Amino acid sequence: xxxxxxxxxxxxxxxxxxxxxxxxxxxxxxxxxxxxxxxxxxxxxxxxxxxxxxxxxxxxxxxxxxxxxxxxxxxxxxxxxxxxxxxxxxxxxxxxxxxxxxxxxxxxxxxxxxxxxxxxxxxxxxxxxxxxxxxxxxxxxxxxxxxxxxxxxxxxxxxxxxxxxxxxxxxxxxxxxxxxxxxxxx
Numbered sequence: 001x002x003x004x005x006x007x008x009x010x011x012x013x014x015x016x017x018x019x020x021x022x023x024x025x026x027x028x029x030x031x032x033x034x035x036x037x038x039x040x041x042x043x044x045x046x047x048x049x050x051x052x053x054x055x056x057x058x059x060x061x062x063x064x065x066x067x068x069x070x071x072x073x074x075x076x077x078x079x080x081x082x083x084x085x086x087x088x089x090x091x092x093x094x095x096x097x098x099x100x101x102x103x104x105x106x107x108x109x110x111x112x113x114x115x116x117x118x119x120x121x122x123x124x125x126x127x128x129x130x131x132x133x134x135x136x137x138x139x140x141x142x143x144x145x146x147x148x149x150x151x152x153x154x155x156x157x158x159x160x161x162x163x164x165x166x167x168x169x170x171x172x173x174x175x176x177x178x179x180x181x182x183x184x185x186x
Contacts, residue, residue, distance in 0.1 A: 021158050025165040028148050032141035032169035039118055039140065040174065043133060046126025075127030079120035087116035093132070094139025098167050101142070102160055108146035113139070134174045138184075141170025 053071065057064025083090045089097055089109040094117065100106040121136035145166025149159030164185045172181025 017158075020152070021154070021161065024148060024152060024154070024158075024162055028141075028145040028162050028166045029169040031148070032144045032166045033173045035114070035118070035140055035144065036137045036170045036173035039121065039137065040133065042118075042122050043125055046122060050126065050128055072127040072129070075123040076129060079123035079127075082116050082120045082123075087113040089113055090117045090120060090139070093135025094142075095135050098139055098142040098163070101146070102164055104160075108150075108159070108163060109139070109143050111143065111147050114143050114147075117143070134171055137170040137174035138167045139170070141166035141168070141173075144170075 053068055057068045087109070090113050097106060097109065101108050117136050117140050121131075121133070125131050125133060125136075142163045143166070145162035145164070146159060148166075149162040154162065168181035168185035170181075171184050172178045
């Protein structure tokens, strides 16, 4: 006796959906790893430039001090302006925002967060502010996962899984520790 339409997916459709999700998770991990690797390389270069500026400043105490402080203040101001103007969700470390999105409390961040977080984080951290690279790395990876989930029209639960995969890949790349990313997601 048929009581109405079937509410469950046929087994083949469910397996196919899982394969697509697994494939997308690998793609999200690879793209997140690439973006966060570029972020780390850019931060290392910014550290070198800042060190060269500080070394030069030792030769001219007053003007060097003013130049170093002015440069750091300008970098921080530009980073803050970018966040306020283009992606307010990029403020702070980013990890609390990612957790809120995973729990369904906040909507996922739009793609524009990615370049703002990258450039803003580079300016702030590269300028010498006492910030860590893990928060921006997690949020950038999560944004990549969320955006790819939307682009491939995955269900909301799959989008959250891809967001978590991107966040884990971002953290793993930030610390060069793959198991840390997996444990973070769990």
